[in-house]
Amino acid sequence: LYATSLAHRVYQTINKHRFADEARAARKARRERAYSDTGYHEYPRLAVQKLGGTKPQNISQLNSERRGRNYLLASLPPNWISRDVRPPLHVESVFPKTFGKRPGARDTARELQRFLATDPPANADTRHKRDRYLETLIDELLLFTSELHSLEPGWSASPECRLNRAETLWLDPWRGEIDEDFAQRRESDEWVEEVSHRFGNWVNAQLDRQLPVGDPEHRHWMDSLREVLSHA
Incomplete structure (x- = not known):
């Protein structure tokens, strides 16, 4: 059985450690390199x-008091941070300028374009092949996302970062550990819709050079990524 009373106690404890005035003051002191009488707790990779x-x-009364939110603590092996991973600064979107230039993304988009340009029959086999290319693109996008998640939290707060708000919420999730407003905006999940929409635009742009693509195709690419991000 799900230990809802334990989950509730964990939720209350973590919220106190994250949002209590004493914890905020201690974090502020650290950022400003000032003295603090108290320490504070960090929960990296909190989901x-x-x-x-x-x-x-x-679900339950306690679940209702938490508005359905339950914290999951990370249980992950250490990640190797490559020196080649750099934050996407000076761009408004990662799709055309950063992600779109990755060999895996670029080559898969070209293969999808070549396949559809053959005008394959509208049957289940064609849809299956099309969606395999799409799944490969999404897998490449998730790999790209995980690489940026390994960066120091808060990189998107840099004045050099020009990304739109939805993409900063998507690509710098751990910034919420040090920025409560950012954390609240990310919990709204509105960024999922916007990021999925931008992905659909990018895929259509890769195909539009040779193929007549429009809203139906955009909706399919968008819905596929939205489903993945909603369960990530």
């Missing part, structure tokens, strides 16, 4: 699992 959808009260 939030939402239970109950729009009706968290259907």
